[in-house]
Amino acid sequence: MQRAILAVRYGPLDGKKAILEPGERLRVGRKARADLAIPDDQMSGVHFELTWDGARCRMRDLRSSAGTLLGGERVEAGEVQNGAWIRAGGTDFMVHLEAATPPPTDDDAYLDDAEPDEVEPLAALWLSQNRASRQAAREARAARSEAALQALQKVEGNLYAVLDAARSERILVLLRESVETYRSLYEGIDGESMEHVAPHLVELPRGSKLLGRLVREGWEQRWGIFVETSRSVRSFKELRRHLRRFLMIADADTRKKFYFRFYDPGVLREFLPITTPKQRSELFGQQVGAFLMEDAHGGLARFDAEVG
16 A cells, blocks of 8 residues: 655755555654654654555644744644655655656657547658557567566665666656655765755665666666675665765876766676776675666676676
C-alpha cells in the first residue's frame, strides 16, 4: 500500500525520512518522547503530528509555542498534499506520497494509437512508415531494461545508485516520492541551491520498488550508475564521503582541477578500462566492489574492483 513520507530539509538531519504506513501517526518535536526527535531549540517538545489513512494525509499542531506553518501559512490543522512544505521551529520538512506522480507521457505517444483519419495527412503518412519500427524499438528497449533490472536485483552486495538530477526533472520526483534514503553529493549551500542539477546517492535495499522505477524509466537515458558494496560496508555516509572525493580531480601533469562526471555511464565506462592501477585503486577504495551501468547498446556493463 502507498505510504506517506516526511523528509527533513536542510540542516544536520537533511535527507532524514520518516515513513508512515496507512493508519499510522507520527509526532514530531524536540524531545525524545516525539516519534521523530529534531535537535531544534525553536521547536516545542512535541510540536506537530501527521496522520495518514492511505488516502489522505493530515497535519495537526500540538499546541506548540511558535505554531506550525503549512504551505507558508500558520494553521492548527489541515490536509497535506503531495509535495507540501511544513515548517516547525527552525526546521523545514517536505511531505510526499509514495510513487504518487505517474511517468510523463511521450510527446508523440498519442500518434502511436491514433487512427489515420484522426491526424493530418502528413502525420498519417509518417505513421504508416514508422509505427511498426517505433513499436519494435519500444519493445526492444523494454526487454533490455527488464534484463538489466533482473541482474541488478540479483547482486550479492549492497546496491546504491548515483543519479544525475540534471539529466531529467523526473529523477528528483522519483527520489522524493520514495522511502529510500538519498543525499546530494554536494555539501552546504551548493547542496541546497544546486539540488536540481547535482548528483545524488541513493540506497537501494533488497526489494526496493524505487530500483524498478529508475531502471524502467531511465535505462539508456544516462541517468546515472549503480554501485555495489560488500555486505560489510553498511554505512551510507561512508560511501558518500568516498564518492565525494571524485567530484573534482586534478590533472597528473598540470595539477589543474576539473569536474569528473564519474556518475555519467558514458564517461565511466570509457574511463575504467584505461585507468592505471593507482587510479583504479583510489576510485574503488575499500568501499566499492563493482560499478554497474548501461553499456552503449543497452546492456548491463559491470566493472569489478578485482580484475581477472
